[in-house]
Amino acid sequence: MFDIRYHALSLAAVLIALVVGLLLGVAIGDANLVSSAEKGVSSSLRKDITAAQRANTKLRRQLAVRRRYEDQIYPTLVSGQLPRRRIGLVFLGASSDRLVALVRAALVETGADLRQVVVVREPPDLNGLSSAAAGTSYGQLARNPGLVRTLGQRVGSELVRGVRRARGRLLDRVKNVLFSSSDGSLDRLDAMVVVRDHPPLPSAGRGLSDQLDAGLLEGLTSTNVPVVGGELTSTNPSQVPWYRQQNLDSVDDLDDISGRLALVFALAGAHGAYGQKQTAEALLPRGANGLR
Template structure:
């Protein structure tokens, strides 16, 4: 057993050391410590001021560049999509500003716009009941549109909305009965999967507009990611039915990889190799990239553009 005197000596040593520290801190070392702390605070304040000045300069430069891009956008895209018909498909949550800006840009590029077609959440609802309903509708409608019996409802929508440009004047590959087309639309509308009036014409290109995605560090669950994967399959089907497709949206570069349609499309090699994406479409650069990506699609190429994960280039020149 440790002697009681040992505890007394140990406690006394601690108290003596504490007393010495207090004496030194209040006496000989006080001035040195205080001077050192004051110097550090002064240095940190100067560094903060320098960083703030650098940030303000950078923000000013970016603002000037954005203003220049906005002013030149119409000139940059003018005529690049002349005589092309483009169907706009808006997914739930798409910002009105993104839709109107995209319409203005594509119009300035000379395109004829069809839509927008607003698709509800039900189209990609991952629940078993919703999936079963879509499967039954697909089996019912596919034969009436000349599609295989096992065609998906995504393929049905693609056939109703889109048509590839004919290779020759006599090419009837995309010919379907307008009566069957209208009937299919009515059936989809009755099921709550589309709304509004069926467009008279079918586009040869498609732009799919997706909602903005904010930064998050949380891990996306399987249930949350499922609708995005389903949306990516939808876009792939629309691409099959058209001469090209581009997904546009605004994705924060710090967003989790699986938190958006654009990320899901980039993660799926079968989609990524055919469909183009633009993840900064709310900016003038992104709008110009949308036109450039469509031009590339017409040439049989695809690309991933912007600043978020999976982008291969900041800008699509076309």
């Protein structure tokens, strides 16, 4: 019995040795295959990277040429589109120096001038507005917040008509409280750009700001001058749906030259939602060359 077990164990040991030997051989062979495959893959990747770098360089050159072309053709496209037009810019909420610069850049060579930039304070200071409007019906704002929308309507209308022509000159009385900042003269305007960017607010403050904004837009549009809502391609959430609710034309890509071109056409009287986002109807107005 012992001898049989001994032979069985010996045979098992031999078989195990054979299996281990086979595995080692395969591993060594595989290592050589893997090494060869790695070299092939590495060589292929190097070629792909070189080709991609060349393509990238070519695309950068093409993009630079396109930008130079756009910069050179833009003044020709907008030249004289807005002769002697006085343009205003109103921020509902947070302001942006970049957007001010982009609007100014859009107006270059058009014949128009950015005459006024105001930033509406949000939420509105009802106590301060009541004091500033003392002696008028809006002196009751602190006790009757429902008046904030009609105040917005009145101020929106006066922003376009100018304080000199405005009846009662309410804007002249409340501007230092209503606006967190104001640059330029409050004279008559021929068109207005609106940018809405609300800061986080408690629900009560949000409701007052929404009512004020709606009233301002109603006042602006009641004057029958072009009023255009604008934003950047990076604006999130987009304000285009809100502009549409207020019956405003809009441009969603003022940081792109096509957006600045669309802004000029919209200020000249084109109607629509222009830009690159899903809410846009077109990149540019149809028949833009006929707007002059």
